[in-house]
Amino acid sequence: MRMLGRLGAHLHWLLACLVLALAAAGAHAQVTAVRVWPGPDSTRVTFEAPREVPWRLFLVRDPDRVVLELDGVDIGPALAKLGSTVGADDPLIRQARVGRFKPNVVRVVFDVKAEVAPQAFALRPIGEFGHRIVLDLFPANARDPVATFLERQRVAGSPEAAAAGAGSPPSPAPAAPAAPAAAPGSTAALPGAAGVPPAAAGAGTAAPGTDAATTPPRAAAGGPPGAFVSQGPDPSARNTRLPPGTRPLVIAIDPGHGGEDPGAIGPTGLREKDVVLAIGRRLARLIDAQPGMRAHLVRDGDYFVPLQMRVVKARALKADLFVSIHADAWMQPTARGSSVYALSLSGATSAAARWLASRENEADLIGGVNLNVSDPILKQTLLDLSQTATINDSLRLGRSVLSELGRINRLHRKQVEQAGFAVLKAPDIPSILVETAFISNPDEEQRLADETQQERIAQSILDGIRRYVAQTPGITRPR
Ligand SMILES: [Zn+2]
Known part of the structure; x- marks a missing residue:
């Protein structure tokens, strides 16, 4: 009995050791x-x-x-x-x-x-x-992102840049000089880390001139900080076919998703973020080839732009129209066709539209927005203006684009539907969201990947925009 008891205690002890060891191994x-x-x-x-x-x-x-x-x-x-x-x-x-x-x-x-x-x-x-x-x-010395965005757009819109190819990505930052030889002891040993008080995380105050060896920051943009709203790009820089005193029609093109947020993914792996960027760039080239029109891409690479920032950028550009480009997805692979959406302030026009808006609005959760940082730019730019007139224009623009898309693809929805899309909330810019096709449908995924079809989609969006513009007298009046 005593023997058994001692054995039991030993077993207990062994068992405890085993559990601890397993916990330690599994803790990481x-x-x-x-x-x-x-x-x-x-x-x-x-x-x-x-x-x-x-x-x-x-x-x-x-x-x-x-x-x-x-x-x-x-x-x-x-x-x-x-x-x-x-x-x-x-x-x-x-x-x-x-x-x-x-x-x-x-x-x-x-x-x-x-x-x-x-x-x-x-x-x-x-x-x-x-x-x-x-x-x-x-x-460290970044100006506000909207100001730098506008500066890049202006550089990209200069005559030299236009000659180099419209719609091309902004020129990269100047190449950094070759990295100096590895810092002493530069392994994971972290020289200098021990005992150095951490700078306030996320604050990173700039200490000018502390390190002459570092690369100069990216080309500083001109203009006073904070004055971004009034220093939009000079839209006439590229377009010489306009009568004096008029400005081109500025169209903000918003390829959805990007970076961490792939958007919907097709059965063979085509990613919405890639295909909508390709279509957006094609649309930008087509628009820039039109007399009196000028395109700006709100996202022009594989990185995420928060939804509100897309609206802020379009407003800073003084865009006349905003077109967000997406590809749809549904559980059943048979779902197909193009559709166009506008903002609703009073509930969605259908359950499907509400569902789609909530899915597209999830982009911020997937792509990642730092909610701990209060952003004065975003706060000051999204005003609670009456959007009724804008929504009526958005619906007209949407109908025009939808009927053009109907010439090249089946329509998923015959009417422009409405729901609370965060990216369509510019109070003063007619804004639409185009679901070009269903990336979840094997046939349409294949067509979306096809460059000829991408160009046809871009062309029909342009045709829809042109028809809307022709029916909207005064839209290009001088400002
Ligand atoms: Zn999308």
Whole structure:
């Protein structure tokens, strides 16, 4: 009996050890994916894990390094190959290193090409995604993103740029000089990190001239900061066929999704974000070839733009029209056809329209918006103006585009439907959202991938815009 009792105690002890060992082994989460999205305003790096990972962000000076500490994770394959995930042409990151700093702490260190102001935030699981930590690296002396966007548009719209090809992506940041030889001890050992008080995470105050070796920041845009609303691009720069005193019709083209947010994905893997960017660029080229018209792409690369920021950019451009381009998806692969949507302020016109709007509005949750940062630009620009007149114009524009799309594709909805699409909320710009076709339908996925069909879709949207313009006297009156 006593023997048995002692054996039982031993077994208990052994069992406890085993449980502890297993817990220790299983305590560490795997970072299952790391993605890097260089964009025009920032470089975004996303870390995804099956469970919430505690993290800390800080900045180390001389030379500038951004350090993200992750608690309780293993350095698995995704983290291990982060270094090679960063492109040599990344505007801000020179290289990334990953190392174990303490038994429970992994440090991810970014050596940067210029002074940066980092921000990080967590995203809850949504759709296919698990828990994500999103790290945004902004240039330390970045002007507001709308001002830099306008500046790039103006450069792209200059006669020289027009000659080089309309609709081409904005010129990249000037190439950084070759990286200096590896910093002393530049492994995961983090020289200088110990004892350095972390700069306020996300605040990243610029210390001018602290590091002569760093690359100068990207070409500074001209004009006073904050005055972006009145310093829109000179729309007449490219167009010489207009009578004096008139300005071209400015059309903001918004390819949906981008970056972390792929949008809908077709049966063979075609991603909505890619195909709508291709169609958007084609539409921009067609518009720019029209006398008296000028196109601006609200997104012109594989990065995410928050929905509100798309509206803000269109308003800053003083756009006359706003066209958001998407591809639809539905559970049944037989669903097909094109449809066009406008904003509704008083409920959706159908359950399907409401469902679609809520799905498209999820883009911010998937693409990632830092809700901790209050953005004065967004606050001041979205006014609560009466949108009734604008919505009537949006419906007319939508009907015109829909009937042109009906010439090249079956229509999914014969009328322009309405719902609360966040991206259509510019109070003073007639705005439509075009669901070009169903990417979830195998036939239509194939057609969406086809360049000839992409061009036909772009051409019909243009034809619809032209018809609306012809029926809208005074739309191009001088301002
Ligand atoms: Zn979409």
